Amino acid sequence: MDFMLYFTVLKVLSSEHRFDLLISVKARGCGPPPEITNGNIAGGSEEQYQHGDRKQYECNMEFKLVGSKEIECVDGQWSPPPSCIEDKMPCESPSSIPNVALHQADQTQFSHGDEVTCGCSDNSKQMKIKCSNGEWKPFPLCADPSPKCELPMGVEFVSSGQHPMSKRRTGFHKVIHYRCTSADKNIKQATCVSGNWTPEIECPAEESVCPPPPQVPGAQQTTVGRNYRHGSKIAFSCANGFRLIGAKEITCIEGKWQSPPQCAERPCLPPQPVEYADTPRLENPNLKIEIEGKSIYLTSAKFKYVCHSGYMLNGPTEITCSMGEWTSAPECLEMSCGRIPKVANAQFEGRTKKTYEPGETIRYQCNAGFLIVGSPEIICREGNWTAPPFCEDVSCGPAPEIPNGHVADNEQERYLPSARVHYQCESNFQMTGGNFVTCLNGEWSQAPVCRDVTCKPPPEIAGGRINIKKTKYLPGETANYDCWQGFKMTGTPTVVCQNGTWTELPKCKGKGGKCGPPPTIENGELLSFRKSEYQQGTTLEYKCPSLYVLKGSQYITCTDGQWSSPPVCLVACTASEEDMDRNNIQLKWSRESKLYSTSGDYIEFDCKAGYVKEQEPSHYRVKCVEGVLDYPRCRLGRSCTVSMDHMESNNIQLQSHQSRTSTYHSGDFILFECKSGYRQVSRAEKFRAQCRDGVITYPTCQKSWFG
Structure with a gap:
């Protein structure tokens, strides 16, 4: 059997504008x-x-x-x-x-x-x-002396033969007065004998009658009557413009009418969702009714739509229920994007427009000397651009200076990555470690070293002497040795200065295995009187003064006319305040004004405040060599001026508790923070920037697109 489902809505106007929803289906069985x-x-x-x-x-x-x-x-x-x-x-x-x-x-x-x-x-x-x-x-x-009698239904016990009892009693033993609850109201008498009533109690059944049938708005009765007994039926029909909801006929059953039908206009089912829109808001909740677990909406019910963030409404903001149908719903269209985000030190490909359609892509390219960090492309999505990249400065500043050498190329203030700078050493200095430096990731590679290749005076030899002695010898210069009288030379008498050292020295041997006077050592002395001749096997002892270090054996022995190699007294090094001031440096780990160090020890220096290093970092760890310290040098650093343009393009500002000055000395720290609505892109330590010889490395922030 086919069943037709009809929906209508009846709008009944009263002082309170009450609305009734009525649902109708063709009568079906259960x-x-x-x-x-x-x-x-x-x-x-x-x-x-x-x-x-x-x-x-x-x-x-x-x-x-x-x-x-x-x-x-x-x-x-x-x-x-x-x-x-x-x-x-x-x-x-x-x-x-x-x-x-x-x-x-x-x-x-x-x-x-x-x-x-x-x-x-x-x-x-x-x-x-x-x-x-x-x-x-x-x-x-x-034990009960006599069985009780039960009072049947439809009968009420009358107390003292006049009034019915307020509380029903059922068990009796003797004579009672009663009356029927039906139409017969006469008081009668019966006696309980052995559990039975004499005479038998009988009351006629009462016929049930229904009240006048209920009024149905918009409907008229096709059957009219006055006395509605059990089984009576009433039929209804709706006026023009209304539909019958429910059974068209109702029956009087035991004094009650079955549920009457209703006449109503056609309602609306729940509206279809709109993609990318929030759940629509019902503007008039009184026009919503739950029927069999489903929501039904009456005529004039309205829903208002709001699109998700990044989408805009196209069409009416509301839909209305009218004759069982909703008016046309809107649609949510993805929003376009505005201007392209500015990225410091970068350019983007393509032309500039006022608006960009969803899905459009923009590609960035960093300027020379900058490295792109993050995706180089941004996409227009839901009215906003995806997070842009930032450009990190990987160029280098001026090439480092080296002692006893200079830059051979034309010097610049800024070099691009992979750039090379060549060096030349001064006269009488020889270069080691290559002759150039390379700019890599914003830092220079290890600089070459210009080593002194002059020679100190040639050393003394036992049993001999130098013909002519100077304080300094250039590369290739020579010196000649002579043996004392009675001593014979082995080896060549001429030595040559090569790469800062002398070629092999000759030896002078005495006759009969005897040795001449022992060699003298600088800053040291013998512990015995010096003689002109010593027997083979003689052993002598040397001593160094305070703050000098004896290097080698403190003893020498005469063997086959030759003394064994004497020791050396290495003089201590003194790092004085005057020398450090002259080179604009200070002790790195000590606050004393003077420091003594034995030969072979290392001393670390640092630049004074406001000064910058002229040499590679390795030069600031100096070894004491025979009383000599090769002091590193620092020069006065250039001050820094904070650029408002750089801060604006990098979306940063000075921290609020920092003093509001725009000029900082070299070595000073500058504290930055992101502007409101932006988040950090650079590492946290970058926001504590240092003025380095006039250069500030600015951190970067970008828009909090999803915040």
Whole structure:
């Protein structure tokens, strides 16, 4: 069988503008009635019922029924069934039971669960009983002198032969007066004899009558009457412009009318969602009704739409229910983007426009000397650009200066990555470690070293001497040795200065294995008197003064006319305040004005405040070599001026607690922070920038696009 579903909405105007929703389907039958917990269907159930059929429920023992015990099949649906809940009723006093005596005579009220002791009036037995849901269990049974008579339904007991009792009684032993509750109101008399009434009590059944049928707005009755008895029927029809909702005919059943139909306009089902829009807001909630778990909206109901962030509404902001249909819904279109985000030290490809369509892509390219960090492309999505990259400065400043050398190329203030700068050493200095430096990731590679290749005076030899002695010898210069009288030279008498050292020295041997006077050592002395001749095997001892270090063996021995190699007294180094001031340096790990160090030790220096290093960092760790310190040098650094343009393009500002000055000395720290609405892109330590010889490395922030 085909069923047609009709929806209409009736708008009834009153002082309060009340609206009623009425749903109609062609009358349908019902399946089996629903089961209930702790109860059952009286008389069982069947598989199919007709519209208007009714069924009753009854509860199990110790449960009571809540709600209407009867349900009705209306247009394919059963009305809501009742519930059976646990019945915890109080009990009447056991003393009201015939021939039962209660031991607790002072107790008058008994709740569910109370337990008492009672007995029979003739003291024949005693027992314990318990109140359970309004009944005593076990029920006390005592001998009854005569069986009771039960008062049938439809009959009421009349006290003193005049008035009915307010509380119904059912058990009687003797003569009573009663009357029927039906049309016959005469008071009659009956006697209880051996559990039966004499004469038998009989009352005619009372016929049920329904009140006038309910009024249905917009409908008219096609059947009219005045006296509506059980089984009477009334039919309805709707006026023009309305549809009948429900059964067109209702029946009087046991004094009650079945649910009447209604006449209504057509309602709307829930509207379809709009993509990229928030859940629409119902402007008038009173026009929404829940029917069978579904939302139904009456005529004039309105929904208002709001698009998600990044989308704009195209069309009306509201839709309205009219004759069961919604007016045209809007759509949410993805928004376009505005100007392209500015990236410091970068250019972008393409032409500039006022607006960019969703999905358009812009590509950045960093200026020379800058390295792009992050994706080089940004995309227009939901009205905003994706996060742009930033350009990190990887160029280098002026090339480092080296001692005893100079830059051979034209010097510049700034060099691009991979740039090379070549060096030349001064006269009498030789270059080691290559002759150039390379700019790599903003830093210069290790600079070459110009090493002194002149020679100090040639050393003394045992049994001989130098013909002519100078304080300094240039590369390639020579010196000549002579042996003393009585000594014979082995090796060449001429030595040559090569790369700062002398070629192999000659030796002078005495006759008969004897040795001449021992060699003298600089800054040292013998511990015995000097003689002109020593026997083979003689051993002599040397000593160095305070703050000098003896290098080698302190003893020499005469062997086959030759003395073994004498020791050397290495002089201590003194790092004085005057020398350090002259080179604009200070001790790195000590605050003393003067420091003594033995030969071979290392001393670390740093530039004074406001000065910058002229040499590679390795030059500022100096070794004490025979009393000589090769001091590093620092020069006065150039001051820095904070650029407002750089801060604006990098989306940064000076920290609020920092003094508001625009000029900083070399070595000073400058504290930056992101502007409001921007987030850090550079590492956190970059925001504590240092003025380095007039150069500030600015950190970068970018727009918090998703914040």
